[in-house]
Amino acid sequence: MKYCREENFNQDYFHAIFESSKGLSQRDRDISDLNTNGNELIQDAFSINTPKILIKGNMLNNKTDKSLYNGLKNLLKTIVSLYRNPSAHMPKLYDPKSETDAITVFTLISLAHRILDECINVRDINN
Numbered sequence: 001m002k003y004c005r006e007e008n009f010n011q012d013y014f015h016a017i018f019e020s021s022k023g024l025s026q027r028d029r030d031i032s033d034l035n036t037n038g039n040e041l042i043q044d045a046f047s048i049n050t051p052k053i054l055i056k057g058n059m060l061n062n063k064t065d066k067s068l069y070n071g072l073k074n075l076l077k078t079i080v081s082l083y084r085n086p087s088a089h090m091p092k093l094y095d096p097k098s099e100t101d102a103i104t105v106f107t108l109i110s111l112a113h114r115i116l117d118e119c120i121n122v123r124d125i126n127n
Contacts (some may be wrong), residue, residue, distance in 0.1 A: 014087065017105045021084035024109055027116055028076065028117070038080050046073035051070035054125065056118050072115050079108055 025037055032045040032052040045052045046069065048060060055072065058065045083105050086095060 011099070013099060013102040014092045014095060016102055017083050017097055018087035018124060020106065020109050021079055021087070024076070024079060024112055025084065027113065031116065031119055031121055038085065039077055042073060042076045042080065046070075046076070046081065052120050053121055054122055055115065056120055072112070072119075075112050075115075079105070079112060 026043060028041055028045055029035065029037075032041070034041055034044055034052060036044055046068060048069070051060070051069075053058070055069060058069060060066050060069055
């Protein structure tokens with residue numbers, strides 16, 4: 001909510017959704033120390049072979065760990081692809097958003113933040 005409080009209170013759902021999705025990308029950048037954006041950021045931060053971000057306790061050692069990790073990665077990519085990117089490239093006039101849309105997006109973003117609460121930068125594994 002820190003990224004979209006004003007827009008949400010003003011029922012500007014288009015910008016509330018856009019700002020909250022950008023806030024999620026900022027969270028990814030903060031954890032990973034990367035400076036990219038969108039799907040490039042997610043791909044770089046959540047690479048199975050060279051991850052920058054790991055879920056605490058998940059060392060990607062088995063199929064279950066990799067599945068959970070890819071689930072988070074895909075959730076983040078879904079939010080970027082469905083909500084951040086279209087809002088960045090389409091005028092608000094042609095992309096009306098409702099309160100129901102906002103609730104749906106905020107639920108997904110809340111889930112992503114909750115999982116990111118359990119994530120660390122790989123450099124912090126032994127700390």
